[in-house]
Amino acid sequence: MARYCFLGHVDPANLEEYRARHAEVWPELLVALRDADWRNYSLFLRPDGLLIGYAESDDLDAAQRRVAETAVNARWQAEMARLFGTEGAPDEAWEFVPEVFNLEVQLERAGEAVLSVR
Amino acid sequence: MARYCFLGHVDPANLEEYRARHAEVWPELLVALRDADWRNYSLFLRPDGLLIGYAESDDLDAAQRRVAETAVNARWQAEMARLFGTEGAPDEAWEFVPEVFNLEVQLERAGEAVLSVR
Numbered sequence: 001m002a003r004y005c006f007l008g009h010v011d012p013a014n015l016e017e018y019r020a021r022h023a024e025v026w027p028e029l030l031v032a033l034r035d036a037d038w039r040n041y042s043l044f045l046r047p048d049g050l051l052i053g054y055a056e057s058d059d060l061d062a063a064q065r066r067v068a069e070t071a072v073n074a075r076w077q078a079e080m081a082r083l084f085g086t087e088g089a090p091d092e093a094w095e096f097v098p099e100v101f102n103l104e105v106q107l108e109r110a111g112e113a114v115l116s117v118r
Numbered sequence: 119m120a121r122y123c124f125l126g127h128v129d130p131a132n133l134e135e136y137r138a139r140h141a142e143v144w145p146e147l148l149v150a151l152r153d154a155d156w157r158n159y160s161l162f163l164r165p166d167g168l169l170i171g172y173a174e175s176d177d178l179d180a181a182q183r184r185v186a187e188t189a190v191n192a193r194w195q196a197e198m199a200r201l202f203g204t205e206g207a208p209d210e211a212w213e214f215v216p217e218v219f220n221l222e223v224q225l226e227r228a229g230e231a232v233l234s235v236r
Contacts, residue, residue, distance in 0.1 A: 003160050003172075005160070005162035005170050005172065007164075018218070019218050022218045022219040023218070023219075024224075025219065025224055027224075027225075027228040027230060030221060030224050030225050030228060030230060031225070031230055033221055034221065034225060034230070034231075034232070034233070034234050035234045037234070038221060039221070039222075040158075040220075040221070040222060041219075041220070041221035041222075042121050042123070042172075042217055042219060042220045042221070043217070043218050043219040043220075044123035044215040044216060044217050044218065045215065045216060045218045046125075046213075046215045050215075052123050052170060052215055054121075054123065054160075054172045055221075095164075097162040097163065097164045097168075097170055098162060098163060099160055099161070099162050100136070100137050100140045100141070100161050100162065100163045101140040101141075101143065101159075101160060101161040102158075102159070102160045102161075103148060103151055103152065103156060103157070103158070103159035103160070103173075104157075104158060104159075106142075106143055106145075106148050107145075107148050107149070107152060110145040110148060112145060112148060112149055112152070113152075114152070115152070116152050116153045116155070
């Protein structure tokens, strides 16, 4: 399992609509993401429109290809595209940011218990 | 448990040193973070110095107060401070970004299994 961080840009004029839509994502899309191996997927939105994604997957490229093949994802991305400040499908414009630290990985490497023993 | 995203700014002149130091964080600090209830804590670094943190905790404010009380954190922050583009202790200058979506939370709410049943 690997951890991924990626950035996008929501048009600042559309922040409220973006929040409202993402507070109630279609269950069919949630299931498609889950079955494509998107795990622990969160989105964070800064008031200027910077959108930060975090997800875990064995291979997020492969997971993204699988979800991109679903009809529900095509419908969702088409509805979301106009909320973004970028061209094309929002999920094809992610900027990935490399990981430089993970607590649990380094605890394991150091021979320490990953969970607190307090 | 809640999920948190926060931003900082590493001085672009110090990216290599920042990466090298965070590839081998002191085990004593790893344990202090774990015992303060920092969980699944990752850092991601963009080539322009934008630093993105992700962590899980029951209460990250409380977790941060606990780790800030440790001598090892004070030593670490003092060594890291000059790598950042901001004044003061880096861990006191985080900009938190609100979560707008989590896959598992919405799967549960929709009555769907959180793990794939494929």
